[in-house]
Amino acid sequence: MAKQLVMYSRTTGCPFITVAKRVLDDHALSYHEIFIDKDMEARRRVLEWTGFLSVPTLVVAEAGEVLPYQVPPPLPTGSSPRGINRGSMITEGNIEQIEVWLLQNGFINSADGIEG
Numbered sequence: 177m178a179k180q181l182v183m184y185s186r187t188t189g190c191p192f193i194t195v196a197k198r199v200l201d202d203h204a205l206s207y208h209e210i211f212i213d214k215d216m217e218a219r220r221r222v223l224e225w226t227g228f229l230s231v232p233t234l235v236v237a238e239a240g241e242v243l244p245y246q247v248p249p250p251l252p253t254g255s256s257p258r259g260i261n262r263g264s265m266i267t268e269g270n271i272e273q274i275e276v277w278l279l280q281n282g283f284i285n286s287a288d289g290i291e292g
């Protein structure tokens with residue numbers, strides 16, 4: 177399966193969006209960005225997936241798609257999605273969390289700077 181990265185974001189920046197973009201740029205990874213403040217369906221998806229309007233929410237999708245290729249496990253009601261690796265999705269991760277997630281999903285390899 178050909179995979180692509182999709183970042184659910186918003187037009188106004190935040191530290192978590194800055195971190196995610198930096199990690200993706202540092203690894204020269206392309207991604208499709210969807211702005212939840214311009215796309216109400218995307219907004220609804222993020223709310224359903226995370227319980228909040230949490231961005232960035234990064235997903236691994238099949239090429240040409242915008243939904244996770246695999247349904248991520250649900251979060252306990254009201255719990256924060258921040259930094260939780262949900263397989264095909266991660267939300268508001270820090271540098272290390274995003275890099276581990278990218279490694280797990282085959283977008284980078286251990287030689288790309290992941291420290292063990």
